[in-house]
Amino acid sequence: xxxxxxxxxxxxxxxxxxxxxxxxxxxxxxxxxxxxxxxxxxxxxxxxxxxxxxxxxxxxxxxxxxxxxxxxxxxxxxxxxxxxxxxxxxxxxxxxxxxxxxxxxxxxxxxxxxxxxxxxxxxxxxxxxxxxxxxxxxxxxxxxxxxxxxxxxxxxxxxxxxxxxxxxxxxxxxxxxxxxxxxxxxxxxxxxxxxxxxxxxxxxxxxxxxxxxxxxxxxxxxxxxxxxxxxxxxxxxxxxxxxxxxxxxxxxxxxxxxxxxxxxxxxxxxxxxxxxxxxxxxxxxxxxxxxxxxxxxxxxxxxxxxxxxxxxxxxxxxxxxxxxxxxxxxxxxxxxxxxxxxxxxxxxxxxxxxxxxxxxxxxxxxxxxxxxxxxxxxxxxxxxxxxxxxxxxxxxxxxxxxxxxxxxxxxxxxxxxxxxxxxxxxxxxxxxxxxxxxxxxxxxxxxxxxxxxxxxxxxxxxxxxxxxxxxxxxxxxxxxxxxxxxxxxxxxxxxxxxxxxxxxxxxxxxxxxxxxxxxxxxxxxxxxxxxxxxxxxxxxxxxxxxxxxxxxxxxxxxxxxxxxxxxxxxxxxxxxxxxxxxxxxxxxxxxxxxxxxxxxxxxxxxxxxxxxxxxxxxxxxxxxxxxxxxxxxxxxxxxxxxxxxxxxxxxxxxxxxxxxxxxxxxxxxxxxxxxxxxxxxxxxxxxxxxxxxxxxxxxxxxxxxxxxxxxxxxxxxxxxxxxxxxxxxxxxxxxxxxxxxxxxxxxxxxxxxxxxxxxxxxxxxxxxxxxxx
Numbered sequence: 001x002x003x004x005x006x007x008x009x010x011x012x013x014x015x016x017x018x019x020x021x022x023x024x025x026x027x028x029x030x031x032x033x034x035x036x037x038x039x040x041x042x043x044x045x046x047x048x049x050x051x052x053x054x055x056x057x058x059x060x061x062x063x064x065x066x067x068x069x070x071x072x073x074x075x076x077x078x079x080x081x082x083x084x085x086x087x088x089x090x091x092x093x094x095x096x097x098x099x100x101x102x103x104x105x106x107x108x109x110x111x112x113x114x115x116x117x118x119x120x121x122x123x124x125x126x127x128x129x130x131x132x133x134x135x136x137x138x139x140x141x142x143x144x145x146x147x148x149x150x151x152x153x154x155x156x157x158x159x160x161x162x163x164x165x166x167x168x169x170x171x172x173x174x175x176x177x178x179x180x181x182x183x184x185x186x187x188x189x190x191x192x193x194x195x196x197x198x199x200x201x202x203x204x205x206x207x208x209x210x211x212x213x214x215x216x217x218x219x220x221x222x223x224x225x226x227x228x229x230x231x232x233x234x235x236x237x238x239x240x241x242x243x244x245x246x247x248x249x250x251x252x253x254x255x256x257x258x259x260x261x262x263x264x265x266x267x268x269x270x271x272x273x274x275x276x277x278x279x280x281x282x283x284x285x286x287x288x289x290x291x292x293x294x295x296x297x298x299x300x301x302x303x304x305x306x307x308x309x310x311x312x313x314x315x316x317x318x319x320x321x322x323x324x325x326x327x328x329x330x331x332x333x334x335x336x337x338x339x340x341x342x343x344x345x346x347x348x349x350x351x352x353x354x355x356x357x358x359x360x361x362x363x364x365x366x367x368x369x370x371x372x373x374x375x376x377x378x379x380x381x382x383x384x385x386x387x388x389x390x391x392x393x394x395x396x397x398x399x400x401x402x403x404x405x406x407x408x409x410x411x412x413x414x415x416x417x418x419x420x421x422x423x424x425x426x427x428x429x430x431x432x433x434x435x436x437x438x439x440x441x442x443x444x445x446x447x448x449x450x451x452x453x454x455x456x457x458x459x460x461x462x463x464x465x466x467x468x469x470x471x472x473x474x475x476x477x478x479x480x481x482x483x484x485x486x487x488x489x490x491x492x493x494x495x496x497x498x499x500x501x502x503x504x505x506x507x508x509x510x511x512x513x514x515x516x517x518x519x520x521x522x523x524x525x526x527x528x529x530x531x532x533x534x535x536x537x538x539x540x541x542x543x544x545x546x547x548x549x550x551x552x553x554x555x556x557x558x559x560x561x562x563x564x565x566x567x568x569x570x571x572x573x574x575x576x577x578x579x580x581x582x583x584x585x586x587x588x589x590x591x592x593x594x595x596x597x598x599x600x601x602x603x604x605x606x607x608x609x610x611x612x613x614x615x616x617x618x619x620x621x622x623x624x625x626x627x628x629x630x631x632x633x634x635x636x637x638x639x640x641x642x643x644x645x646x647x648x649x650x651x652x653x654x655x656x657x658x659x660x661x662x663x664x665x666x667x668x669x670x671x672x673x674x675x676x677x678x679x680x681x682x683x684x685x686x687x688x689x690x691x692x693x694x695x696x697x698x699x700x701x702x703x704x705x706x707x708x709x710x711x712x713x714x715x716x717x718x719x720x721x722x723x724x725x726x727x728x729x730x731x732x733x734x735x736x737x738x739x740x741x742x743x744x745x746x747x748x749x750x751x752x753x754x755x756x757x758x759x760x761x762x763x764x765x766x767x768x769x770x771x772x773x
Contacts, residue, residue, distance in 0.1 A: 039067040041109065043076070055079045062087070066109055068140075070094040073105070083110050091116070096174070097124030100135065112140040120155075121145075125174065127739045128152040132170070141175040152739030153710035162711055163188045163737050177208060188711070188735070193743075209233045213741045215243065219730040221279075221315050223248035227255065237261040250277045255319070267291030267302070272319045279315070284308045286319050297336050304330040310357045314722040327368070328355040343382030350375040354415045370412040370425070370520045377408030400439075406432040412520040413460075426459035426518060430541045447480040451535070453544050457518060470517060474544045476509040478535045488561070491568065492605070495561040502554040503573075507535045511546035511582050519543060524585030527616065529553075529598055532573055537585065548578040553598075569602045594619055608635045625649050632757060638662060638683060640757035654698070658687040658755050663704075680708035683761065686716065687754045701754045703732060703747060707761045712736040714747040738762050 046060025056078045058064075064071040064078075064085065074089030086106050093100040095112070099122040107114030116135040123129070129152070132145035148170040153161035168183035178200060186194040200210050208231075215227035227245035234240060243255040253274035260267060270288035277284050289304040305321060305328045307313070313325040322328050333350040352372040358365050381404040413425030434451035456471035482503035489498045522540035525531040532553075537545040553573025560567055575595040582589050597619060602612035609632075616626040624647065632642040644656040665681030686702035703716020714734040722728050732747035742748065751758050 038110070041066045043078070045076070053080055064109075068095055069109070069112065071105075078109075083108050085109050085114075091119075095140065098122065099124075102135075107137065113137055123172075126152075129155065130164075142171075142173050144172070145170040151710065152737070160190065162708055163740075165740075188737075207231070207233045207239060212241070213743045215245070215746075216733065216744045217318065217730065218733070218745070219728055221728055222250050229255075247274075250274060250279050250315075262293075264295075265291065265293035267293075272316075274316070277315075280309070280311070282309075284312060284316065286312065286316070288321060295334075297338075298334050299336070300332070300334050302332045304332075306330070306355055307357070310359045313357050314726070314728065317720065317722070317728060326357040326366070328357070329353075330355070343380060346379040348375075348377050348379075356415050368415050370414060373411050373413065375408065375410050377406060379406045380404065401435070401437050403435045404433065406430075410520070412518075424459060424461045424518075426457055426520075428455055428457050428518075428520060428541070430455040432541070443484045443486075445480070445482055449478045449480070449535075451476045451478070453541065455517075455541060459518060463516060465516070467516075472512050472514065472517065474509065474512050476507065476535050476544070478508070479506040480504075480533070489558075491558050494567075496567065497559045497561055499557045499559070500554060501556070503533065503552070505533050505535075505551040507547050507549050507551075509535065509544060509547050512544070514543055514583055515587075517542065527596065527598075528614070529571065529573060529600060532575055532595075532598065543583065545581060546583045547581055549575050549581075550578070551575045555600075565604070566602075567604055569600070571600045573598045592620060596625055609633055623649070634757055638759055638761065640755070640759075642756050651693075653692040654689060655692065656687065656689045660685040660751075660755055660758050665707075680706050682706055685751050685755050685758060687756075701750055703751060705761060710738050712738070712761055714751070716747060716750075718750055736762065 042065045043056060043058055044061075044063040044065075045058035048056065048058045050056040056076075058076040058078075059074070062071075062073045062076040064073075064076060064087075070093070071085070071087060072090070072092040073087035075087070077086045078084070084106065085108075088104055091100075091102055091105045093105065093116070100116055100119045101121075102116050102119030104117045105114065105119075107116075114137050116137070118131075118133060119135050120131050121129060121135065128150055130145075130148055130150035132149075133147040135143055135145045135148075137143045145167075146169060149164050149166045150170070151161040151164035153163060155161070163186070165181065165184055165186050167181035167185075169181070171180045173179070180198070180200045181196075182198050184194075184196050184199050185192055200208070210231060212229040212231050215225070215229065217225040217227075219225075225245055225247045227243045229241050229243035232240045232242070238258075238260045240258045241256070244252070245255065246252045251274065253272070255272045256270070258269045267290045268288075270286070272286040274284045276282070284307075286307045287305070289302055291300075291302040293300055307320065307328065313320050317325065320328075330353045331350070332352075333348065335346065335348045338345045338347075350372060351374050354368055354371055356366075356368045381402070383400060383402050408430055410428045410430075411425075412428065431454045432451070434449055436447055436449040439446040452473065452475045454471070454473040457469065459468045462468045480503075482501065485500040487498055489496050491498075519542045520540075522538045522543035525534070525537055525539055531537070532551050535547075537547070551573060552575075553571065555569065555571035557566055558568040559565070574597045577590065577593050577595070580589050580591050584590055597617045599615040599617065600613065602610075604610045611629075611631045613629045614627065615624055617623075618625050626649065627647045628644070630642065630644040632640065634640040638660055639662065640658075640660050642656075642658045644658075646652070646654045646656070661684055663682040663684055683705040684703070685705060686700070688700045688702060689698045690696070691698050697719065699720050701716060701718040703714060706713040712735075714732065714736070716732050718730045718732060720728045720730075730745075732745045732750060734742055734744040734747040736742045736748070748760065752760070
């Protein structure tokens with residue numbers, strides 16, 4: 001093998017100008033005679049003949065290297081003055097990850113300009129490959145192809161790819177992230193899906209203006225919906241998407257979104273319009289606003305969602321984003337955070353309003369939360385100076401004195417609805433303060449704490465006793481104490497670190513009559529492992545549970561000594577009352593000394609099995625009040641099966657089955673990207689919920705996926721409950737052309753949102769030149 005180095009200008013270094021050099025069976029590497037910023041050209045071949053400053057001829061396994069360019073061929077001719085290389089026989093070019101192969105190439109090497117006859121090519125930015133009659137290189141970032149085809153499917157001899165785009169002329173600008181195709185046709189299994197005289201497309205995930213793949217939806221309320229979105233890349237920090245759509249049952253409309261990212265501000269605006277809904281009988285719309293930013297020292301946030309009517313969430317549910325689709329928030333807040341030498345001050349203001357979608361069914365109506373217009377407050381937190389604490393050393397240890405104070409004003413009223421006459425609004429000022437002296441070490445803590453909840457009310461209408469103004473003050477004493485013990489042990493023959501974590505919480509809150517006071521923002525907390533270790537059973541400010549009680553429990557964990565992950569966890573906790581509790585969520589006094597017992601366990605004994613369970617047991621009735629049991633089995637990629645059982649006695653009882661599982665065929669991950677197999681693999685995925693109490697299916701989704709390697713097909717059914725006897729059933733159909741786009745309804749998102757452990761079939765397919773023959 002012989003190597004010859006040329007400087008950037010193409011001349012042979014350190015040779016007489018007219019001396020011809022023929023090299024056989026040796027290796028020569030010379031440096032440029034003068035320093036240059038351009039790379040050296042190195043030609044390696046079995047046989048190489050060169051004439052200084054004129055030309056070089058190479059045969060037998062030729063390799064040319066020049067910067068990012070690597071050229072291989074059977075035969076190469078290079079003319080120095082023109083900087084022109086002519087390669088013949090099994091020509092192969094690699095440049096910036098792109099790969100071209102063919103029989104004949106002519107190229108001006110330094111300019112990366114030339115022609116390649118009948119090449120096959122692979123593009124690193126898109127992960128796809130194709131063929132062309134002629135490829136013309138305009139520079140290192142731009143090339144065009146005549147009579148070109150493109151696909152991400154593996155090449156099979158004498159067989160067309162499952163999908164491909166053909167174009168009379170294809171122009172690609174790598175630096176500009178833009179591709180243009182004239183006379184383009186997209187075919188799938190030989191059937192034309194899309195034809196366009198001219199179209200443009202991005203070459204990476206970066207943004208580019210143009211038409212996006214159509215959206216297709218089908219459900220029992222709106223029929224077939226077809227939308228064709230257009231994306232407008234207005235500027236690097238602004239874009240917009242406009243999607244005209246047509247519904248077979250309701251009519252035509254448009255969805256629009258505008259996004260922006262300005263210095264100190266970011267947000268989006270969504271407007272959905274359906275003029276003249278033929279089913280509903282009038283025009284319908286939705287509006288969504290989101291914005292975050294700063295105004296000097298203040299940070300603000302706006303989040304708002306509004307719709308045209310009470311039935312919008314049922315008929316056009318896909319366009320409602322709220323997690324509570326019948327309760328839409330309009331929320332604007334301001335906040336300033338200041339850190340001082342002695343503590344932190346947070347000042348804030350907020351306006352919060354609601355749109356309640358009640359509907360005409362009186363039995364399905366719900367109580368709306370109160371609106372805040374406005375909410376104004378300040379929070380102060382501080383830690384005492386060390387000098388103040390020198391004399392405070394309980395048990396011989398210095399404590400850290402901490403404190404906090406919240407002062408807040410609220411104006412409350414209900415949204416305009418039929419329920420507004422059932423309650424009244426008013427004003428409230430409250431103060432929440434606490435002082436604590438935490439003690440602790442590496443394996444224990446002790447936190448004595450004194451807190452106070454004070455509130456004063458001014459109501460719009462007088463109460464039954466004629467009062468409009470009232471106030472109350474409720475103090476609370478609590479002590480939180482816990483330990484963490486650890487030891488080395490074994491579990492099923494594996495080395496473990498086991499912990500034992502006992503915890504006690506003592507709470508003493510005196511009784512104050514609150515029955516006659518308004519309740520603007522308090523609600524009972526869910527009874528669980530977290531809430532049992534709090535000093536109040538209510539969230540919000542208006543209700544404070546009187547309680548003289550001790551919560552006691554323990555948790556034990558087994559941690560893998562080698563991997564540091566939790567293998568097993570068990571825990572139990574209970575509360576004991578030292579006196580009757582009179583302020584309760586249901587208004588009935590609690591005389592039972594011992595609360596329900598909470599039990600929890602979670603296990604991950606190997607990589608395949610995972611399970612957890614929580615139980616609430618009533619010691620007086622000897623019955624489970626609530627329970628949740630979940631088990632998941634994941635033996636391999638794209639294989640997951642989970643079962644859940646949920647019981648809330650006298651309220652609901654439900655079982656859930658969720659899965660993603662191969663049904664038939666060999667997965668692509670086992671066949672390999674360059675497999676010649678034309679068969680695909682079938683998968684099923686879904687989640688089914690069944691109410692044992694009502695003996696009916698509730699929210700569920702079930703679908704199938706077919707993975708052919710370079711394309712996937714997803715189809716299924718989604719069922720959503722919209723009332724006691726109403727459901728919305730949607731049919732999903734999505735075609736994903738790997739490396740190009742997804743066509744149809746967004747079945748992928750539905751499966752990801754509903755199936756625990758779901759894994760996208762095409763997520764691990766990276767660009768590979770194995771797609772070339």
